[in-house]
Amino acid sequence: MKVIVPIKQVYDPRTVRVSRSRGILDIREAELMMNPGDRYALAEALRLKDEQGARVVAISMGPPEAEDILREALAMDVDEAILLSDEAFSGVDVSAAVVIVAKAIDKIGDYDLILTGCKASGDGSGQFAPRLAQHLDLPQITRASHLMVEGGKVKARHKLPDGYAVLEASLPAVLSIAEGANEPRYPSLPGSIAAYDERTVAIWGLEHLELTPDEITENTCTEVRGTLAGLERELGRVIKGEPSEAAKELTQELKGGGLMR
């Protein structure tokens, strides 16, 4: 069994600021990290490795820095890691990203499952898995948990607002793994040392994927027309002083804001 897990590097939402005057993201102090939702997809793939001997391939499209999250995936015990990186890929929308990632998936070939996260933190829209499934002409199960792979089929729960549906799809299939579906994994120390010292991350660009810049342009559908600062969420205020004074100030603030009776 071969499981491919496309993952994405995102900004840590706790470190992203919004410039209120300019209405744009202020990423000067932003830190990069693996999209938290993708950890569930990796953990599910690694469970299939442990229990059924699956081979797990992590891929990520992004700038050279995205190699970090692939190293982290290697440290979690992923078998192979591939970075899809090329200047032509920068800033593409989801429909073009699907075409690029699908090319890589075709090139890897001979796969049974593609597991993704549900929605990327920050500015994700949750379109990737359904679009990828359609592009590859494969069945999809979104918000999936409780996977069982057997006899050329995958059975999983699709999370509903008031329960779940049990779906069965023939392999290969694309599944987006629900948040909380499993226990996300974190790298082990020996794994981390090996991931940086001994393992390699392959880097595939336009040529490697046999893509042309025109194909990417043709498959780009949407553009961002503008951004504005949203709801007020400025850096918090810090209350200082002795406990009794701080408690008094906080109580006044909460009452003033109508946050308590």
Added chain:
Amino acid sequence: MWDELLTPLDEVAEHMHVWAVAEVEDESVASISYQLIGAARDLADLLGVKAEAVLMGKDVEGLAQELIWRGADTVYLLEEDALSQYRTETYAQVLANLADDRKPEILLFGATDKGEDLAPRLAQQLGTGLLPDCTKLEVDQAERILLGTRPTYDGGLMETNACPEKRPQIATVRPGAVEPYPPSESRRGDLEKISVESVEEVTAKVLEVVKEVPEPALRHAKIVVAGGRGVGSADGFKLLQKLADELGAAVGASRGAFDEGWVGREYWVGGAGGITIGPDLYIACGISGAIQHFLGIKDSKFIVAINKDPRAPIFEFADVGIVGDLHELVPALVDELRKTRS
């Protein structure tokens, strides 16, 4: 040469009308559908075209009338056994066939469980763009371009997206973003039955649907007082319970406190298997604020953090922070609340 230049313009020009794809739930029209037809009505009026609803299912003809009363000029009715239950591939295929045939200018879906499963797949099949999770829809009338605005970065940044060249333009609309029109029984519209061509055999099928309602009280509490490793012991949570009682709040805990065995799993608040909450007021005591915890509470309207460590990440997203020992601050807060009450 001329062909190449004309084709994209022709393609845009031949697409007309605004569609709302209705959702059917338990044999009735889900409320999001009336919001969608209301939005379609407004857009259609701006563009000088029709607002049309697509109704799919089995024995759903009786549901068409109210879609007309709520603003639809036309209801396309697609009834077939294969449509009796929602299935991604079947619904996407049937809608793609209809859209290829009728060439709508805009398609609206709910940013709901079904809409977010279906609309991106359909968009890919039609080779077009999708404006996701819109809380505001506008239209550039001259260019006939839909502008969809959505909140990103937890509402910190509003982003306006457009799909300028591909047609149809697809958008998912967040429930509650658009007011539906009240039903007007004098409104007239057409019902058009569409015969569904046999659908290809689907490769994903529904085995069963299970309803679950395990709703912890924590999820709906207006105020939550939560503790983390800094609480120090199971006894420490009694202190938090006092504060919670004073505020009429529910008590929660971080993953760390749950791991220590100080509270049961039902208290665990957080993104990675814990409960996701969005109270009016969240008071985090001795919680460092790891990313998974943040994801579980980010919808809170106001966050108060009490922590000894001034560099704890929780202060990065708290509205008010107090650097100090919760074992001193929480009792002081309880005292203060009692004082102001008496």
